[in-house]
Amino acid sequence: MARSVDRRPDDAVIEGHDVVKEYHTGEQTVRALKGIDFGIASGESVAVVGPSGSGKSTLLNLLGLLDVPTDGSVTLYGEETATFSRADRTRKRKDVIGFVFQSYFLIPTLTARENVEMPRLLDRTPERTRERATELLERVGLGDRLDHYPDELSGGQKQRVAVARSLINDPALLLADEPTGNLDRDTGDRILDLFDELRETEDVAVVTVTHDDYVATAADRVVRLIDGTLRGGE
Amino acid sequence: MIPWTRLFGRVPSMLVARRNVTRAKVRSGLAIAAIVIGVVAIGAIGAGGAAFKQSQLATLDDQGATNVFVLPGIDRDERTFDRTDVQRIEERIAPAGVLATRSGGGELRTREGTEPVSLTYLAAPRLVYDVRAGSIPTNWRRGALLSAGVADEYGLEPGDRVHLTRDGETSVVRVEAVVTGGGGVGGPSVLLPLELTGERRFSRLRVTTQSVERAESAAATLREEFNGRTDTLLVFELTSLVRLFRSIVNGINLFLAGLAAISLLVAGVSIASTMLMAIIRRRQEIGVLRAVGYGRRDIVRILLAEAALLGLIGTAIGLTLALLVTMAANALFLGGPLAFAGESLLYLAAAALFGIGVSLVAGVYPAWRAANDRPVEALRG
Numbered sequence: 147m148a149r150s151v152d153r154r155p156d157d158a159v160i161e162g163h164d165v166v167k168e169y170h171t172g173e174q175t176v177r178a179l180k181g182i183d184f185g186i187a188s189g190e191s192v193a194v195v196g197p198s199g200s201g202k203s204t205l206l207n208l209l210g211l212l213d214v215p216t217d218g219s220v221t222l223y224g225e226e227t228a229t230f231s232r233a234d235r236t237r238k239r240k241d242v243i244g245f246v247f248q249s250y251f252l253i254p255t256l257t258a259r260e261n262v263e264m265p266r267l268l269d270r271t272p273e274r275t276r277e278r279a280t281e282l283l284e285r286v287g288l289g290d291r292l293d294h295y296p297d298e299l300s301g302g303q304k305q306r307v308a309v310a311r312s313l314i315n316d317p318a319l320l321l322a323d324e325p326t327g328n329l330d331r332d333t334g335d336r337i338l339d340l341f342d343e344l345r346e347t348e349d350v351a352v353v354t355v356t357h358d359d360y361v362a363t364a365a366d367r368v369v370r371l372i373d374g375t376l377r378g379g380e
Numbered sequence: 381m382i383p384w385t386r387l388f389g390r391v392p393s394m395l396v397a398r399r400n401v402t403r404a405k406v407r408s409g410l411a412i413a414a415i416v417i418g419v420v421a422i423g424a425i426g427a428g429g430a431a432f433k434q435s436q437l438a439t440l441d442d443q444g445a446t447n448v449f450v451l452p453g454i455d456r457d458e459r460t461f462d463r464t465d466v467q468r469i470e471e472r473i474a475p476a477g478v479l480a481t482r483s484g485g486g487e488l489r490t491r492e493g494t495e496p497v498s499l500t501y502l503a504a505p506r507l508v509y510d511v512r513a514g515s516i517p518t519n520w521r522r523g524a525l526l527s528a529g530v531a532d533e534y535g536l537e538p539g540d541r542v543h544l545t546r547d548g549e550t551s552v553v554r555v556e557a558v559v560t561g562g563g564g565v566g567g568p569s570v571l572l573p574l575e576l577t578g579e580r581r582f583s584r585l586r587v588t589t590q591s592v593e594r595a596e597s598a599a600a601t602l603r604e605e606f607n608g609r610t611d612t613l614l615v616f617e618l619t620s621l622v623r624l625f626r627s628i629v630n631g632i633n634l635f636l637a638g639l640a641a642i643s644l645l646v647a648g649v650s651i652a653s654t655m656l657m658a659i660i661r662r663r664q665e666i667g668v669l670r671a672v673g674y675g676r677r678d679i680v681r682i683l684l685a686e687a688a689l690l691g692l693i694g695t696a697i698g699l700t701l702a703l704l705v706t707m708a709a710n711a712l713f714l715g716g717p718l719a720f721a722g723e724s725l726l727y728l729a730a731a732a733l734f735g736i737g738v739s740l741v742a743g744v745y746p747a748w749r750a751a752n753d754r755p756v757e758a759l760r761g
Contacts, residue, residue, distance in 0.1 A: 207756050210671065212759075233675055233676075239671065247759070255396075255403050260395075264669070265673055265674075268392055268393065312672075
C-alpha cells in the first residue's frame with residue numbers, strides 16, 4: 147500500500163527524503179513524521195490533508211524552514227537545509243517562502259499596506275517596497291483599503307492582506323496553514339481562487355495544509371498525511 | 381507631522397516601535413512615568429543642590445575666605461606678636477598684605493542710649509576695606525572708621541562726632557569714613573587705629589589676599605616657613621572650611637542623586653516588565669516576523685527601539701521638568717533662572733543619559749528572550 151507519492155520533479159523547490167521528525171515531551175518521544183518523501187515543483191498546487199495530530203504542522207514547519215528534521219534530508223533547491231545556520235534559514239525563508247496562517251497574524255498597529263510591507267520593512271528600499279505592496283493589495287482586490295487597520299477589515303479581507311504580505315518578497319513557495327479555517331465558505335472560496343490566480347501570475351507553488359477535504363479539491367495534487375506517513379493522493 | 385512621519389519612515393524599527401508604544405497606552409504611560417520620576421529626581425536634586433552649593437560658596441567667599449588668620453602657636457612663649465614678627469611674616473608672603481589687629485568691645489553712645497559695638501584696632505585698613513564715604517587719613521592715628529552697618533543703623537556720616545566708651549573711659553571720636561568690605565571679619569563694628577591701643581603687640585594677625593587660592597598658598601607658605609619642628613604659628617584659613625563645606629555638600633548631593641538613581645532603577649524594572657508583558661502578548665506576532673525573514677538581531681533591534689522610545693519620551697518629559705525645577709533653584713539661590721551652575725548642567729546631562737541608558741538595558745533581556753523564542757513554538761501560541 148505504501149507507495150511513493152512524490153513525483154521528485156527535476157524543478158523541485160523543496161524536496162524531502164525519508165524525513166523523520168521527533169519531539170521530546172518530558173520522558174516521551176513523539177514521532178510526528180515517520181520517514182516520508184515529498185517534493186514540491188515550482189508553480190504547482192499541493193494540498194496536504196490529514197486529521198489533526200497527523201503531522202501536518204510538523205511538515206509545514208519543515209517546508210517553511212522553521213524547523214529541521216531529526217533524520218533524513220530536506221533540500222531547498224538541492225541544498226541540504228540541515229547544513230544551514232539559523233541566520234541562513236532566516237534569509238532563505240525571506241527569499242523563497244511566503245506564509246499564510248489560519249488566524250492571519252496581521253500586526254494590529256500597522257495599516258494593511260504596512261502589514262504587506264512588513265517583511266521588507268527593514269530593507270533599505272522603502273519606495274520599491276511601497277510600490278510593490280500597493281500593487282499586491284490591488285491585485286488581491288484591496289486597492290481601496292490600503293490605509294485601513296486590521297480591525298477595520300473583515301476576515302476575508304484580512305486573509306487577503308496576509309496573502310499579499312506572503313508575496314511581497316516574490317517567493318517560490320507559498321505555505322498556507324488552514325487558510326480558510328476562519329472564513330465562511332464563500333469567502334474561503336475566494337481566497338482559494340486567489341491562490342489559483344496567483345499561482346499563474348506570480349509563478350509560485352502553493353502548499354495548502356488543511357483538514358478540510360473541500361479545500362483540497364481546489365489543488366492540483368492532494369497528499370494525505372495520516373499518523374506521520376503519507377498516503378497517495380488523487 | 382510630515383517630517384515626523386518621514387523620520388520614522390527612514391528608521392523602520394522606530395515605526396514599529398512607535399506604533400507598539402501607542403498600543404498599550406496605559407502600560408507605556410506608566411513605564412514612561414517611572415522614567416520621568418527618576419530623571420526629575422536625579423536632575424532636580426543634583427542640579428538644585430549644585431545651585432545651592434554655588435550660592436553658599438559665594439557667600440563664604442564674601443565672608444572672608446580670602447583671609448588667613450595667624451595666632452601665636454602652642455610652642456611660642458609669647459602670646460602676642462610684635463612689629464618684628466609682623467615684618468618677618470610679611471616678607472614671606474608678599475604680595476599678600478598683613479594686618480595686625482586687636483579686637484575688643486565698647487559702647488557707642490547715641491541719642492537713644494548706649495549700644496554695645498565691637499571695636500577693631502588695625503594698622504592698614506586700606507588693605508581690606510573699601511571707603512564708601514569720607515576718606516581714611518594718610519597718617520591715621522585718631523578718628524574712627526565705621527562699618528556701613530553701624531553707620532546706617534545710627535545715621536552717622538563722616539564728620540560726625542560720636543561718644544565711644546572703651547575700657548570704661550568715654551571719649552569723643554570723629555568719624556573719618558564709612559567703609560564696606562573687610563571680608564566680614566568685623567561685622568558691624570567701629571574701626572580704630574592701632575595706635576589707640578597704646579601697644580606694640582598684637583594678639584592676632586590677619587593676612588589678606590585677593591583670592592581663595594592665594595589665601596591657601598599663603599597659609600601653606602606660613603606653615604612651611606614657621607612650623608618646622610615647633611609650632612610657632614597657629615595658622616588657619618577659611619579655605620579649609622570652604623573645602624570641608626564643599627566636600628560635605630558634594631557628599632550629600634551625590635548621596636541624594638544616588639537615591640534618585642535608585643528610583644531610575646525602579647523605572648528600569650518597570651520598563652523591563654512592560655516589555656516582558658509586550659513580548660508575551662505579541663508572541664505570535666514576533667513568531668510571524670521571524671517566519672517572514674526577520675533575523676534574531678532584527679527582533680532585538682525592534683524591541684530595543686521600543687524600550688528606547690519609552691526611555692526617550694520619559695527622559696524628554698523628565699528633563700523638561702527637571703530643567704524647570706533647576707531654573708527655580710537658580711532663581712532662588714543664584715539670582716536668575718538662567719544662571720546655571722556648570723555642575724547643574726552636568727547633573728541634568730547625567731540624568732538624561734541615565735534615563736535612556738536604563739531603558740535600553742531594561743529592554744535587553746525581553747528583547748533577547750523574544751529573539752530566541754523558536755518561531756515554531758511562538759506561532760503555535
